[in-house]
Amino acid sequence: MIWSADVSGALEPLHARQISRRALLTAVGVSGVGLALAGCTTQPADPDSFVNALPIPPELSPRVDGDTLVFTLSAQAGTTELIPGQTANGFGYNGAYLGPTLRARQGDRVRVEFTNALDEVTTLHWHGMLLPAKYDGGPHQTVEPGNTWNPEWEIVQPAATLWYHPHVMGQTAEQVYRGLGGLFLIDDAALTEAGVPSTYGVDDIPVIMQDRNLTGSGDLDLAGLNATYGILGDTMVVNGRALAALDVTTEAVHLRLLNACNARILHLEFDDQREFQVIATDTGALSAPVTANTVTLSNGERIEIVVRMSADEQIMLRSAKGTNDVLDNQEMNILRLRAASSLATSPEVAQTLPGSAAPVLPSPPTVRDFQFGNDMSINGVMMDMSRIDEVMAAGAVEEWRVTNTVMPHNFHAHGCSFRVLEINGKQPPAWQQGPKDTVLVAQGTSVRLAVQLVDEADAEHPYMYHCHMLRHEDEGMMGQFVTVEPGTEASVNRTLRS
Ligand code: C2O
Ligand code: CU
């Protein structure tokens, strides 16, 4: 399936210097290409080449079974057009690249009927979701080709932009790169009442950002998956489309920004440095909007912003250069926003948002250290599927410290929501103080977290913590923890039966 009404026409002129050299070579004859070839791939693509209508992932309507919302998802291979008019072989859910948007509210019961229609084993992980570990879709919940898996749980957390993706040991990078991923939105009418634009696809826009390398025919180039940080692409693909533009028809737009790159770090800003309001981080809303003009997202992280535009304006969402080695040494244009000549009125965002209270550390807190090592280790060891690394009390609030003296990494944990208390001893910027599940831990950095653990006890099914750079997690930069009935931690078997 190709998302409808999203192809703005075949063979737009390829001025894009971000498009790979090989893609350009086959496009010779299209005007503007000669000039583009003279550029190098470190230059951002020409803003005028961002003409392809941004596809909006379709919302997946659930079937209602008693008190349960039932969603049907199938992982499959197919062809898509990352560049209009050119064929790419991708993987997707219910389609050929990415997947539909699932939506539910706190208190809903949901079931997902998942079929693996690929030729290879996969898993389906709910990134940021608080749910029982056996339904978390981590490396243990493998689904063989042709098989089904039906996780079922109650939504116990507030409004947020969550996402789903495969998590099979050793194959996550390739499967995500080929296109497996999608959004799971938890809704709350209180955000709409607080003035946050909420009309999906109109002024509430998912922005799934992925750097990709495209071959001469516009197909996905998989070379480089095994590089030090894994693959880094020179073409930004947003919601499955390169050189994308969003037509804005309202004074304010709510962008749900997801860094779904395999490894790249994005320093997001608009080309005119305009200010915007940050309203939510990974796992939920802030208590008040925070004004910023740049935010950093490492891969796996989300941030929601509201940006205001005037009639006829055009602005470019882009990523500025940073200092994290090859992960951000390239300035990249991402998505052009084109405002119509007359815009529908949008309310102002209220000064108070329905954000959840920050977890409070008990005193003294349980403190846990996670130390990144040179050899893709955490606390000196690499992932062992049969080893439980940490045992925690279900529902507890703990203090975690993640320390990185080696190359840039980030840190993501399942089965929890956390707040970043300190980065190198200092408070993080206000826009980074909301509820989170993933945090950048740059080289030479130590972060201190207040972690609210899920209120689910299961001594036999672990949650994961890991570097979210997909090559690194595939290589084993991951560990496992279980959450158990408080007081039973000491008696938990640290070896999983297979
Ligand atoms: Cu988004 Cu353990 O992953
Ligand atoms: Cu996750």
Ligand code: CU
């Ligand atoms: Cu890493």
